[in-house]
Amino acid sequence: MRGYLNENQELELLSALDSRAVSPLKFAYVGDGYRRWIEIAEKSRSEHSIQFEENLLKTESLPYMLREVDSDVDTVNIVDFGCGDGIPMIPVLEFLRTKATVRYIPVDISPKMLDEAEKNLTERFPDVQIIKVLFDFEKGEILEQILKLTKEKRTKNYFFLLGNTLGNFENTEKILTDIKLSMFPNDTLIIGNQISNLLASQKFIEYYRTEEVFNLVSATLKGYDMDCSFEEYSVRWNRNLKQIEMVLTMNSDKAINIAGHRVEFEKGEEILLAISKKFAEETIVETFNNIGFRIDFFTANKRKNACIVSVTPTRYKS
Numbered sequence: 001m002r003g004y005l006n007e008n009q010e011l012e013l014l015s016a017l018d019s020r021a022v023s024p025l026k027f028a029y030v031g032d033g034y035r036r037w038i039e040i041a042e043k044s045r046s047e048h049s050i051q052f053e054e055n056l057l058k059t060e061s062l063p064y065m066l067r068e069v070d071s072d073v074d075t076v077n078i079v080d081f082g083c084g085d086g087i088p089m090i091p092v093l094e095f096l097r098t099k100a101t102v103r104y105i106p107v108d109i110s111p112k113m114l115d116e117a118e119k120n121l122t123e124r125f126p127d128v129q130i131i132k133v134l135f136d137f138e139k140g141e142i143l144e145q146i147l148k149l150t151k152e153k154r155t156k157n158y159f160f161l162l163g164n165t166l167g168n169f170e171n172t173e174k175i176l177t178d179i180k181l182s183m184f185p186n187d188t189l190i191i192g193n194q195i196s197n198l199l200a201s202q203k204f205i206e207y208y209r210t211e212e213v214f215n216l217v218s219a220t221l222k223g224y225d226m227d228c229s230f231e232e233y234s235v236r237w238n239r240n241l242k243q244i245e246m247v248l249t250m251n252s253d254k255a256i257n258i259a260g261h262r263v264e265f266e267k268g269e270e271i272l273l274a275i276s277k278k279f280a281e282e283t284i285v286e287t288f289n290n291i292g293f294r295i296d297f298f299t300a301n302k303r304k305n306a307c308i309v310s311v312t313p314t315r316y317k318s
């Protein structure tokens with residue numbers, strides 16, 4: 001990990017660990033954790049699990065969600081927040097291929113993820129222009145670079161947040177509000193997320209209690225030479241916050257050195273490695289409305305465990 005995070009990110013990690021005993025998941029993707037994420041995604045795609053359900057649903061919904069790409073539109077910007085390996089964008093670019101000039105704008109905290117997405121999509125879509133944006137979207141700044149590209153004439157802009165990423169942030173509403181800062185009223189945001197029966201928490205716990213997930217969520221600490229074993233890892237359901245919590249409980253006294261500082265943890269102490277908030281169908285809709293997004297389209301799969309939502313910014317909150 002050393003060498004992957006920049007100076008400010010190291011200080012942010014130090015402060016999170018020292019003052020809150022939290023290891024922010026986003027930093028795992030910056031280091032070697034990006035490989036661990038690709039392993040999870042590939043397994044999930046080949047086993048046709050939740051990731052696949054989202055993909056099917058998205059592909060089926062594209063003709064409706066992208067219906068405004070007509071002969072008046074010359075260019076379509078696809079802004080992909082948290083692009084991962086870019087594979088979920090294949091059906092989107094395939095659909096648009098013959099309809100307009102497409103510009104793919106992946107936005108990610110991880111340079112490795114941006115490169116991976118670029119590699120995967122350039123091979124398949126040599127005509128698509130790719131503009132990578134390295135950015136931590138928890139920072140809440142307006143992305144001027146995106147505003148400039150998306151304000152051009154005869155251009156239609158679609159923003160995507162796929163792969164159940166929305167649930168990984170401590171403050172969901174803040175993330176959505178920040179994304180809205182970079183959007184114009186005619187832009188569309190498309191989200192792919194799990195939806196859950198919040199009474200069936202045991203089912204989610206099993207999904208997260210695997211070696212693959214552990215390898216991802218512990219990647220940051222391991223990158224700073226802290227030994228973490230699977231036996232120290234547990235997953236629990238926080239009923240009040242409606243979130244899965246992935247936790248490391250020290251089996252001995254330990255220390256970690258970051259940015260020249262040493263943080264000590266006693267045997268039995270916990271570090272929160274990641275959270276995954278779970279949304280019921282009605283809470284996801286309510287969240288968008290509260291922030292000032294109007295829902296254009298909502299669809300869920302038959303098993304009611306994945307949804308695709310398409311929203312546009314509105315000045316009027318309900």
Ligand SMILES: C[S@@+](CC[C@H](N)C(=O)[O-])C[C@H]1O[C@@H](n2cnc3c(N)ncnc32)[C@H](O)[C@@H]1O
Pocket residue numbers: 025026029030037041081082083084085086088107108109110113135136137138161162163164165
């Ligand atoms: C769960 S993966 C989803 C990847 C992809 N969208 C998919 O559907 O497979 C989350 C992605 O978001 C990125 N990410 C997480 N936190 C971020 C942040 N604060 N700022 C920018 N990117 C972030 C990660 O690097 C990773 O590529």
